[in-house]
Amino acid sequence: MSKEEKAVGGNERIIALLNRIMEYELAGVVRYTHYSLMVFGYNRLPIISWLSGQADESLAHAHKAGEMITHLGGHPSLGIGPLLETHKHDIGDILRESLEHEAAALELYRELFKEVEGKSVMLEEYARNMIYTEELHQGEVNKMLRKPGDVSVFSASAHK
DSSP: OOHHHHHHTTOHHHHHHHHHHHHHHHHHHHHHHHHHHTOOSTTHHHHHHHHHHHHHHHHHHHHHHHHHHHHTTOOOOOOOOOOOOOOOOSHHHHHHHHHHHHHHHHHHHHHHHHHHTTTOHHHHHHHHHHHHHHHHHHHHHHHHHSOTTOOSOOOGGGGO
16 A cells, blocks of 8 residues: 555545635635736725635635645645636626635535535534635625615526
């Protein structure tokens, strides 16, 4: 048995999920950085500041996933998740794309939680914390997509 096989020791699926998460979060870094460069208009400064903060947060999330991978004896991927250029740079379009990206990331964290539940408290807590963080982020973006005074939850299908 090789050194790497011993270190990974049955955690292949978990490491693969963590690598997908890391790749997806790295795609978020690129996505949010791109968005921040494409904002124009009166409210540019606070919006680019928020988008840059999201890029920083995605990088921190990718780093955490990489740390979990190496903790399990795996090798972090050099790949990056899907990048889609829609050429739509209206703030509403950017936020709707962000909401879709965050929903996909949230699904990966939920998949990880199901995989590690009852197997590792550390990984359960990591997944649980990331789910919490992603749900909070989705809530923020959802509020940003609402019209002023509209307290009901934004629905993309209702606004097409």
